[in-house]
Amino acid sequence: MIATADRLKTIEEYYFSRKLKEVRKLMADGRPVINMGIGSPDLSPSPEVLRTLTEAISENGAHQYQSYQGLTELRQAIADFYLExxxxxADPGTDILPLMGSKEGIMHISMAFLNPGDEVLIPDPGxxxxxxxxxxxxxxxxxxxxKEDQNWFPDLEQLARQDLSKVKLMWVSYPHMPxxxxxxxxxxxxxxDFARExxxxxxxxxxxxxxxxxxxxxxxxxxxxxxxxLELNSLSKTFNMAGWRVGMVLGKADHINAILKVKSNMDSGMFYGIQKGAIAALKSGKNWFEKLDKIYEARRQHMFELATLLNCTYDPRAVGMFVWAKLPPGAPPAEEFIDQILYExxxxxxxxxxxGSNGEGYIRFSLCVKTEKIEEAITRFKNQK
Structure with missing residues (x-):
């Protein structure tokens, strides 16, 4: 076998990639597994977005290579969205770069700004x-x-006392995931202020x-x-477009140009129809967001009930499409706890x-699960009592 690059020795297969193989095997064996682990929206984009995509694929030039910087109209729609x-x-001509999902941006930003040996501040959990x-x-x-007692915000004073002379980049994520x-x-x-200093x-x-x-x-x-x-954003969660792979990065022109140098040598522009659909999504009105929140709020209330059945505690003020729950005293380690639930x-x-290591003692429920499935999960636990 041809030897792989040394860089692969520094990482493992992504947890969800590995674990979902196990989950799929259980399902193939006839087990009725309810997947509450993944933040992949099960809802559809709006009819207007789907209609726009369908119409766009017949337009002249729709199937040609697209600009690395995306359609002018897409960058303008992103600028309008951020303003509203x-x-x-943000100047749509210089301060915005559409991406094939924000995950792509993490790699592009890292390649644009980091040299071997540079240090990067990474949140734990994150x-x-x-x-x-x-x-x-x-x-x-x-x-x-x-830490939970600091509402999951870094102690910047403590960080400032460390030797940060080699630190080039710091990742944050608010609203915080997970x-x-x-x-x-x-x-x-x-x-x-910390970053500037x-x-x-x-x-x-x-x-x-x-x-x-x-x-x-x-x-x-x-x-x-x-x-x-810089700020990364994505249409995946907000508009139920995870599989479309539409993201963006915003910042000053010099930073965006550096990222563009990487992107233009690694991939191409997004498919035309996807960009047109993204434009339609970004123009969604207040009703879209209210409808989405109504569905997720109903699911969250049921998920709170399930977490309570497991004797877990949680913060009802947290936002996003997950419920982060603390395991009860005396519970086994988190991975052992979830495996027990998976197999039982x-x-x-x-x-x-x-x-991250600070995630020990916690589990995370995804709200990308239909209400009836959450109710079924609740029933499975109630029936044991």
């Missing part, structure tokens, strides 16, 4: 891809603690603002943030440990 929803002004990509590009991950914690304007400002590029990964979030925020709202910050009750829940 966040009161953030999205596992930050760690994996950092290692893949040869940089060094440095985790920073997020906990659903939100950051206040004061906290945003503290992050921006330490000369660190701050990247906020922001795909969950519009799922059960009453007051969506962007780090780019903070005065002077664009000098040190045919229910898959994500263990908190896949998001």
């Amino acid at each position: 929803k966040f009161n953030v002004t 999205y596992p891809t930050y760690m994996a990509v950092t290692r893949l590009v040869g940089a060094t991950p440095v985790t920073y603690d997020l 906990t659903g914690a939100v950051a206040s304007e004061k906290q945003w400002k503290a992050l921006v 330490k000369q660190i590029l701050l990247v906020n990964d922001n795909p969950y603002s519009f799922v059960l979030g009453t007051n969506p925020k962007s780090i780019l709202q903070i005065e002077g943030a664009t000098e040190v910050a 009750k045919d229910i898959f829940i994500a263990p908190g440990t896949i998001f």
